[in-house]
Amino acid sequence: MIEPTIQNKIDSWLSGNYDAATKAEISALLERNEHEALADAFYKDLEFGTGGLRGIMGAGSNRMNRYTLGMATQGLCNYLRQNFPNEQVKVAIAHDCRNNSDVFARIAAEIFSANDFQVYLFEALRPTPELSFAIRHLGCQSGVVVTASHNPKEYNGYKVYWNDGAQVTAPHDKNIITEVNRITSIDEVKFEPKPENIQMIGREVDEAYMERVLGLSISQDAIQRQHDLKIVFSSIHGTGITLVPEVLKRFGLTNVHVVEEQATPDGNFPTVVYPNPEEKEAMTLALNKAREVDADLVLATDPDSDRVGIAVRNLKGEFVLLNGNQTGALLMNYLLLAWLQAGKLTGKEFIVKTIVTTDLIKDIADSYNVKMYETLTGFKYIAEKIRELEGKEDYIGGGEESYGYMIGDFVRDKDAISACALIAEMAAVAKDRGQSLFEMMVEMYTQHAFYKEELVSFTKKGQRGAEEIQQMMADMRANPPQSVAGSKIVEISDYKFGTRKDLLTGEESKLDLESSNVLQYLTEDGSKISARPSGTEPKIKFYISVNEPLASKEEYDSTERKLDQKIEQILVDLKLK
Secondary structure (H helix, E strand, C coil), X not given: CCCHHHHHHHHHHHHCCCCXXXXXXHHHHHHCCCHXXXXXXXXXXXXXXXXXXXXXXXXXXXXXXXXXXXHHHHHHHHHHHHHCCCCCCEEEEEECCCXXXXXXXXXXXXXXXXXXXXXXXXXXXXXXXXXXXXXXXXXXXXXXXXXXXXXXXXXXXXXXXXXXXXXXXXXXXXXXXXXXHHCCCHHHCCCCCCHHHEEEECHHHHHHHHHHXXXXXXXXXXXXXXXXXXXXXXXXXXXXXXXXXXXHHHHXXXXXXECHHHCXXXXXXXXXXXXXXXXXXXXXXXXXXXXXXXXXXXXXXXXCCCEEEEEEXXXXXXXXXXXXXXXXXXXXXXXXXXXXXXXXXXXXXXEEEECCCCCHHHHHHXXXXXXXXXXXXXXXXXXXXXXHHCCCCEEEEEEECCCEEEECCCCCCCCHHHHHHXXXXXXXXXXXXXXXXXXXXXXXXXXXXXXXXXXXXXXXXXXXXXXXXXXXXXXXXXXCXXXXXXXXXXXXXXXXXXXXXXXXXXXXXXXXXXXXXXXXXXXXXXXXXXXXXXXXXXXXXXXXXXXXXXXXXXXXXXXXXXXXXXHHHHHHHCXXX
8 A cells, every 4th residue: 555645656657747757656556455665665855865866766756767857957057046046157078978968967957047047067977086087177156967876776866065175065056955845846847958058078178177186295206216017007997997007007007907807887787796995796707807917006996987996916915905094194194195195294284084984093183283173974074174275274184984085175075086096106106115005004003003903884775774773772871871882981972962971970071073874982902883764765784883903914903803793792692683
């Protein structure tokens, strides 16, 4: 039985001014009595999360299609007109390799043009960070990229950017939704294009962007000596192929091997289950190639090239994948050391990480007397911090545990193109010192502490899944554990209510961040557990971080076993295993 409110919405789509294919898709689901699928497609409207609009493609108000995209675009047009009333509004649009991405990008461009905006549309697929760059480069008030990042192939999405090249934050994100919700009929969407308002862009923006990426290089002398560093690169059927090999070449790296089986852009992602460099399975072909050519470094980008996963040889010479925390800590450590050696640290610099990213980054920043700021999850918050400090402090770099890094401020979103270049440079510097990147990481652990993190996710799909996730968070707030892995919980931070409570003193303090549904426990021995529903996927995520001193390289394996045991016990104590 379909709920009356959902049935009313279905009826409005069947009787409204929607195309025949959309109506046929809905009718087929009705005929097959697929009530759960219909409920999920219509129980709510597709909303902006931490990554904008994102959902499964198909018919329905909770699906990604020309109508949900159209209403979002028209709402954005109305909001932009209110915010820039006496200006010629300009927008830039890019898309990734996904099925329908080019179609959705063209629909968005046509709606913007119909609203008399100047539209800059990339002629073919491009990385998301280049879209962020293009907004500032072309003096746009806004921009859009059609992508669902690393989600499965059934998904697509639509990220909205503001005039600083960052994804929209409060109040703009909520205000855009308000404008979208004011549109009560798709008949209010201006679908009829004005072609004269659409300008195609491409190579000229690529060149301007790559020039800025090249300007990030700090250790060209080491690259010249280690130019033949063996690198394997995979774009996992995505947009990375358009720029990463070229950027590595321009950095001076001459021995790059592309994984050809994954080099052709393809929205079906035929060689992987999930096009996500966080997944070991997605890295299989790249690792095979690395063993074949005896590589020093493996790099792989996700479909829209804002995330990068890497693999290096461990102390036994075997290839291992580094997680986002390890790569992020290595990058920040390298950047700060290189800036120090180049005499560029003046006391005004800062780096940024998110609240669920390893605290090793804070230890590193403290050791260089460089400020480190924490933000909520999402690069729009890192960009917001840069905007807030512009003209007062200088941003070096930042990152989050989910394989996203942003070096320099000419892009205001995570950028796997520049990250690939700087990771490769870092590997060249390590090799120049007679080290592997893994050995560089172990050295970092001996200087600070051996931090180990683990992410555990539970997928809960549909309306019922969303309710289950909310209940899990409510239970954790109502009944927090007293201890985990034999260590007492001493502090609870609840970012939803903006409070931090010291359980030893009973003192409460305010958190200086906007509300977000994240709960964090800190233990007496420095372990940290964070619970957070995803803003872009039907998941609840648990982030576990533990640490121990590391006396020497020889004690790496025994210390790692100790940390693994602690993580295992935390998962058992929290009933997550």
